[in-house]
Amino acid sequence: MPIPSPTLYPPFNVIRLSHVEFGVTNLAASRAFYVDTLGLQVTDENDEAIYLRALEERGHHCLILRKASSSLIKALSFKVFDDAQLDLAETWFRDRGHAVDWVERPYQGRTLATVDCFGTPIEFYFKMDRLAPIHQKYALYHGVKPLRIDHFNCFSPDVDKAVAFYGELGFRVTEYTEDEESGRLWAAWTHRKGGVHDMAFTNGTGPRLHHTAFWVPTPLNIIDLLDLMATTGYVANIERGPGRHGISNAFFLYILDPDGHRIEIYCSDYQTVDPDLEPIRWDLKDPQRQTLWGAPAPRSWFENGSVFEGVEPYASGLKASPIIAP
Incomplete structure (x- = not known):
């Protein structure tokens, strides 16, 4: 089957992937793996979740580890160009019969939750809390x-x-x-x-x-x-x-x-x-x-x-x- 022609002017403007939330069964074991071994940086943590970012990233997190009873994926998240794109996205998904919901997410502004053509949970947002740059703090580089x-x-x-x-x-x-x-x-x-x-x-x-x-x-x-x-x-x-x-x-x-x-x-x-x-x-x-x-x-x-x-x-x-x- 031929590759479809690219849509150069899409109904709303996704600029990139952003982050993912993993359900994990042992937060301490996951922390040891992602922080102590791989070298991701903790931006917040409590008894239920750990928020992580990589060394060049200014957004609050690219990976969330959340305590769960089984191994699973909560959602894949994408950043859009500006806040108005979220309303365009809501209309596009709703018009095609996809469930849509405005959800509260820590460290983010308005966030639209929906599903793709297979039911995969996906989310879109524009604003995430910004953190100070750390890409030249070389003492943090490990793993x-x-x-x-x-x-x-x-x-x-x-x-x-x-x-x-x-x-x-x-x-x-x-x-x-x-x-x-x-x-x-x-x-x-x-x-x-x-x-x-x-x-x-x-x-x-x-x-x-x-x-x-x-x-x-x-x-x-x-x-x-x-x-x-x-x-x-x-x-x-x-x-x-x-x-x-x-x-x-x-x-x-x-x-x-x-x-x-x-x-x-x-x-x-x-x-x-x-x-x-x-x-x-x-x-x-x-x-x-x-x-x-x-x-x-x-x-x-x-x-x-x-x-x-x-x-x-x-x-x-x-x-x-x-x-x-x-």
Whole structure:
């Protein structure tokens, strides 16, 4: 199926992904992982939640860890261009039959909660509390030295449908994987902020969150993190990598937090700011699409994901498969 033409003047202006809220079963264990090991900075915490930001970020948080009875995802959140965009978004979603609600969120202004075409909980806001810059406070740099949140990747039961839906909101496709036999999309990478992706979609049982990615300064920071995890009790949390993706050209590492939420550590992709940039097509069976060096991903990478609170995932009708490591 051909990639739809980009919507250059969407009904409301999303500028980037913003943050995600994880339900975690043990706040202390999660804090040790995200703060002491990865190096995210605590901006607030209590007995129920921990708010975190990365080192280049001025907004109050990019990740919320909230105590829960099971591992889950509360919502994916996006920042819009100005406050008026929120009313435009409410109208757009309501007119298409999506549930909409104005919700109170700590450290944020007006926040619109709704769902996407699969029922994935998503939220939009304009104003978040600003904090003093810390990007030159080098004493704070430790762990993998995370600079900013980079993207979400979601398991999707219908990637063509996901691309069409988010495409209406102005998300432009940068790269995609096509199943040659059916002509359907198996995966796609879409963006708003001018990188390779803010939102990616991978064929599979969904909707589920496949991973959340954080940008780091260099590939050497990833090597340092591997040494740290391997000697501090986290060797079993290393799932895949290090390596270089064919798609996006980025250097990567996939790890699992104590609740099984997948995190990608990520750097070295490319800019995509031109609105007429042509998407790059990959064949599903190309061994270099996953890893430029040819190494396939493990089966867990294609099967395991984090569920969204109150959303029942369902299987994809597309049974095509890439190369999977034995």
